[in-house]
Amino acid sequence: MTPTVSASGLSLHFGRTRALDDVSLRLSPGVTGLLGPNGAGKTTLLRVLATAVPADRGAFTVLGHDPATSGGRQEVRRRLGYLPQTPGFHPDFSAFEFVDYVAILKELTDRTARHREVRRVLDEVGLGDVRGKRVKKLSGGMRQRVALAAALVGDPEFVVLDEPTVGLDPEQRMRFRELIARAGEGRTVLLSTHQTEDVAMLCHRVVVLADGAVRFDGTPAELTARAAGRVWSSAERDAGAKAGWRTGTGSFRNVGDPPAGADLLEPTLEDGYLLTLDGAGAEVTA
Numbered sequence: 304m305t306p307t308v309s310a311s312g313l314s315l316h317f318g319r320t321r322a323l324d325d326v327s328l329r330l331s332p333g334v335t336g337l338l339g340p341n342g343a344g345k346t347t348l349l350r351v352l353a354t355a356v357p358a359d360r361g362a363f364t365v366l367g368h369d370p371a372t373s374g375g376r377q378e379v380r381r382r383l384g385y386l387p388q389t390p391g392f393h394p395d396f397s398a399f400e401f402v403d404y405v406a407i408l409k410e411l412t413d414r415t416a417r418h419r420e421v422r423r424v425l426d427e428v429g430l431g432d433v434r435g436k437r438v439k440k441l442s443g444g445m446r447q448r449v450a451l452a453a454a455l456v457g458d459p460e461f462v463v464l465d466e467p468t469v470g471l472d473p474e475q476r477m478r479f480r481e482l483i484a485r486a487g488e489g490r491t492v493l494l495s496t497h498q499t500e501d502v503a504m505l506c507h508r509v510v511v512l513a514d515g516a517v518r519f520d521g522t523p524a525e526l527t528a529r530a531a532g533r534v535w536s537s538a539e540r541d542a543g544a545k546a547g548w549r550t551g552t553g554s555f556r557n558v559g560d561p562p563a564g565a566d567l568l569e570p571t572l573e574d575g576y577l578l579t580l581d582g583a584g585a586e587v588t589a
């Protein structure tokens with residue numbers, strides 16, 4: 304299958320900071336999770352792919368369009384939905400006005416068709432009843448759903464979501480997962496998150512970034528399998544553990560190099576992720 308997004312050798316420096324280091328990836332329909340510690344370069348990668356900032360080196364295409372040319376950039380933006388880490392809401396806009404404003408920027412020029420589309424996406428995220436409410440009066444979870452509606456307006460083929468579930472309570476997070484899963488049906492969604500459960504539950508693929516570089520690119524099951532035979536239980540923290548913590552049962556859960564005869568546990572995606580970061584030379588914290 305031809306990938307929706309094809310990127311090769313993307314690098315970007317901010318002064319002496321190397322935010323992206325030779326990143327190559329291909330994205331296809333479905334939800335791809337982007338995991339990485341703070342400062343790994345996730346937001347920077349998303350901003351480059353959303354054409355908000357150009358890379359220093361490397362290139363990418365979205366559905367064959369090259370954003371390095373002004374015509375190509377316009378084509379990419381027409382096919383793109385972007386939920387940034389801090390959506391810039393005008394606080395006095397209603398939910399409808401905000402999404403309509405984004406729809407205008409996306410060049411949905413026919414007013415009647417545009418308003419129909421704005422109502423459709425607000426209904427899709429469950430905000431049809433409060434579309435006239437000021438954004439500043441909405442809860443944090445509702446505001447995130449307004450931002451998701453803005454990302455989905457115009458039915459883009461490539462959707463970039465930067466930590467959309469941060470700060471949400473478990474019920475809202477579950478609701479958001481449903482919405483993201485639905486958005487990923489037939490569309491290519493790139494989801495940056497710190498929530499390994501989001502990735503385990505939603506994503507067909509996961510990319511791990513550390514120090515601006517890709518450290519893993521594969522399925523969630525493959526990431527989990529990296530920790531097979533490397534998670535064990537013990538009465539005390541084990542010397543061979545890269546990370547270990549006392550669980551609610553009082554025993555330690557260790558991740559790393561187990562001693563002979565260790566009481567092995569079923570690994571999770573988070574275990575595989577922690578071990579991948581350790582291999583990358585990043586600090587493992589748990």
Ligand SMILES: Nc1ncnc2c1ncn2[C@@H]1O[C@H](COP(=O)(O)OP(=O)(O)OP(=O)(O)O)[C@@H](O)[C@H]1O
Binds near residue numbers: 322340342343345348
């Ligand atoms: N506009 C900028 N100016 C200077 N440095 C920047 C800028 N944006 C990002 N950086 C630096 O680039 C690196 C990558 O940052 P980025 O925000 O992409 O990481 P991240 O993985 O999204 O982190 P987080 O999980 O904390 O959001 C960091 O060292 C950051 O300080």
